[in-house]
Amino acid sequence: MARTLSDEARRILGLFEDVTGATGLDCLVYDDRVVVLVARGDMGEAIGPGGEHVGEFEERLGTDVKLVEDATTPGDFVANALAPAAVYNVTVSENGDTVAYVEVDEADTGVAIGADGRNIEAARALARRHVDVDDIELT
Structure with missing residues (x-):
């Protein structure tokens, strides 16, 4: 399945990985939030202790973020x-x-x-x- 990411989505995924240390596989950008697909097994790292990582990511983006973990089925x-x-x-x-x-x-x-x-x-x-x-x- 080929997926095309916009420049903005690629930029957001890069920032996500820099801030959280987790791997982002996909990103949906909406007016009021961003949805990031997180690699299976990386959700804990993406959230961080006490929500620290995702909180910093939201702050740097200036919008709400929803994280979704990838799965095998x-x-x-x-x-x-x-x-x-x-x-x-x-x-x-x-x-x-x-x-x-x-x-x-x-x-x-x-x-x-x-x-x-x-x-x-x-x-x-x-x-x-x-x-x-x-x-x-x-x-």
Whole structure:
């Protein structure tokens, strides 16, 4: 899967790696926040002690940052992308399009969707780019 990063996204990933010491694999840039895909196993380093690393990164960027950890399976990837929502199960179905059906704790449905749908849209964008999932639907 070829992914094209804008100059701004490449600059942000470089800053992310300099500040946190973790590996950033992808970056989605929105008006009000940045979503960084972090290499599997690097999330602790990205966050840092007491949130120190991600806090400094947010301060230097001047915007909110959401970190998503990469995963080895599409189901785990989608669950990570929807965190901190409690995801019970992810079923990936391929009938023409590949759709991930996600069972989320009822109390966390709003967290998974996010304000104006921003969390689920970011999860969909990352899933399309990294695990060939065309859509994510909450059940």
